[in-house]
Amino acid sequence: MNKKVNDFSITVGTKNGSGSSTANNTILRAIFKMGIPVSGKNLFPSNIQGLPTWYTIRVNKDGFIARQESNDIVIAINPDSFAKDLASVSAGGAFFYADDIKFGINRTDIAIYPLPIKSLVRADTSIPSDFRDLVGNMIYVGALAYMINMDLETIHTALSFHFKGKQKPIDMNFNMVKVGADYAKNNFEKKDPFYLEPMDATKDLIMTDGNTAAAIGSIFGGIQFAAWYPITPASSLAEAVIDYLPMLRKREDGKKTYAVIQAEDELAALGMAIGAGWSGLRAMTSSSGPGISLMTEFAGLAYYSEVPVVIWDIQRIGPSTGLPTRTSQADLTFVYSIGHGDTQSIILLPGTLDECFEFGWKSFDIAERLQTPIFVLSDLDIGMNQWMSKPFQYPDVPMDRGKVLWEKDLEELKGNWGRYLDKDGDGIPYRTIPGNKHPTSAYFTRGTGHDEYAKYTEDSDVYIRNMERLKKKFESAKNFMPKPVLREVKGADIGILAFGSTENAILEAQHLLDKENGIKSDFLRLRAIPFTDEVTSFIEKHNQIMVVEQNRDGQLYKILLAEYPQFAMKFKSVAYHDGLPASATWVRDGILEKYQKAESEKQKAEAKKNVNGANPSVKSSKEAVTKKKSTAKKK
């Protein structure tokens, strides 16, 4: 049997709330610490306890760590999903299961490893009975570790991290890992080809989740105010802000330079953040689709009254409550023109963990510079799953607080200023901040029609002038947007345009398309809307642009059609929406389908042209047209 080293997937099927996440994260972290590229995706139900949940780990020496659709190793702990889990193992794969599950096993094409988890845990009388199920998960960690050569030392490191150095739970769990490993050693004969071997590919990387990265980034951006309302998959972002602020913004006098408040709903959460942003604080909120829907009216107010605020949308799949624990990129068109009337949103699109960190701080600079809501569209996959990442980089520029007039500025201007006056010709006005003591500092902010001096007006000309200035501001915004990430090869046949967490799947799909189908591709990963010049030149340069995204309707595709009508025929929509983290397979298959269709249409068109070329009737019809034109001219 050929060994398969550092290139396979592991899926664990357990019950939600059974404590398996500790075990699964331990496997993931241990492999990461062995220096091998790895990813882990938690495919969990909207439930606290009882429903089936899966955790899938991808190990890949070449760094392709998008979710793998086939399961090489399956660990089945949940009787409810046992049959499905058994059927899901790829031929030649391995199947570990809790042997108290009494189902017949009818497969002979896979290696079977039954684990007496319950009796092994009971044998250790030092474990309190209510801990047995939790700790029992470590049996499969240990057995798996032995069978695939996972380093027990790195497992210990992972457990120490998880339990924050608390010796008792570390020991209790690690002992069970050893029991599992010993059992495997004494009872199993290796019949599968999967092995781990230490590598050197992850030593400069960190591992965390996007919501934590975003929270810490926000703190390095000087966050002063956050208001939020609990919602999956965004809650952990606000909770990480609460968690890290005391350490990162500690002061000698113990006083605080920030406030975090849990609002009564998402309406109030954004309302509070806008109040704080208006008052000069670096303010944010974080939510997901249903909460963003509630925030719509306030987003419109902030757009029109020009208040800086940052809104993180950790996208889950909709519409309505949708699948609350599944990932998606389906809020794009909604957020793009959120609210009634004419609006345009600034949208940042992080695709990696370090970008979640970077946009965490940068979003405040952009919000204060442009005085408008900044939406940061993350998603459940990047927000809640553990990812390998480059370490966070300290902000490379000082804070940009935007165009603010304080007392001395107003003194110099002799109080001669207008809140919505386009003094610099870039559509971005100057603002004063409440608490300014200059007698001319105050103005009245409103969501109703207003003139350059913030006075109420229903005058049509003033209304148009203001709306056109807001449009100009959106143009100016391009100067402050993060540039897209461009990966080019020589002689590319197609261009791929995408955003967000699909990057790994796309990189792997590009590799497959090149290797198996001979199609070479360039890849532009968008990081912001409005589109910058780099996006335009990428579109100009390619004849076919595959727009890859995780939603039903091809939302980015639609926006591109609207923004670049002159190139409409170049865009092909590759959209998919099963709620699971993107896999290379669907990206590849989707691109291939569109590519082949376009190729066959091209061939048909050429064939037609060739046939028509030999047909004199076409020529005469052409002549007829020319004739018609000339008669028309004479008229």
Added chain:
Amino acid sequence: MVTETTLPMAGAPSNVNRAGLAKNDYRGNPTTLCQGCGHNSISNQIISALYEMDIVPEDVLKFSGIGCSSKSPTYFLNRTFGFNSLHGRMPSIATGALFANAGMRGIAVSGDGDTASIGMGQFKHVMRRNVNMIYIIENNGVYGLTKGQFSATAEKGLQLKKQGENPYMPVDICMEAIISNATFVARSFAGNPKQVKELLKAALSHHGIAVLDIISPCVTFNDQATAYHSYAWGKEHEQPLHEISYVPPRNEIMLEREMEAGEIREVALHDGSHVILKNLEKGYDPTNKEEALRVSNISAQNNWLLTGLIYVNPEKPTLTDTYNLVDTPLSRLTESDLRPDKAMIEKVNALMF
């Protein structure tokens, strides 16, 4: 075009107050509300109260939602920052804004629709958080800007031409405030300017949320209806509400004589209907919450509008008090206060796995 009328002048500002400001420094733009609207009287009392309390306009923030009442913050304190927000959402804007300047006081103006209907949720939560602001409800029982629909404070049985009879019990804003743990709850009548001003001054002295439910009759849309607690039954309705486009000039309703403690008095409104005001008894203890709820309940049963300071708890910390904020207003903090040192990035990366 909107009809513009000027505020009645309260005497030429010959003097300055202890803040060195003249009364004119507290004024706003000319009102665009109907002539005789009780809201204008309230705006005047806000101007007087702040002037007399020597409060600097730049130390206050104005907030409002949507509706006739919510327009009024432009009619006072031109030198004060203001935020006219969304319908029923003013409390959240104010809550966030006041974090930036914990030393500043909010003056918020809302209406019965803005507070008791669409804004009930935010109203209750701003009470329980004890945000440091005065929350004035200019309460007329109807929607004026949309030309005469019932609000949640309209009493059961009220007739409006287009709407028919109101079948629901009214929301009692003061009782709602008390049970939501508000720390200052008072009611008054726009036609009793002296009481309005005194309660405003008391509210300005209070540290925390101060609710002022001020009955402020609508001069236009009560015209054709049996109005707030009305006796005008059987009155002929001469024209349908939605056709009103001309608003006849009227005088504000004022009490001829101040009310005594415990006095019950009927006051005639523009359409001939009445409200019954009941002043709190002498010796009433407004710090007793049970008593506040008891007298409120008796008044509600009798259709009396209980006026005066109904409840106060001066001890409870405000929202921002509980946050242990730095002394400098948060909005004055700069990068050195807000961005962690460069060394911290290593520490954070080390904390990740």
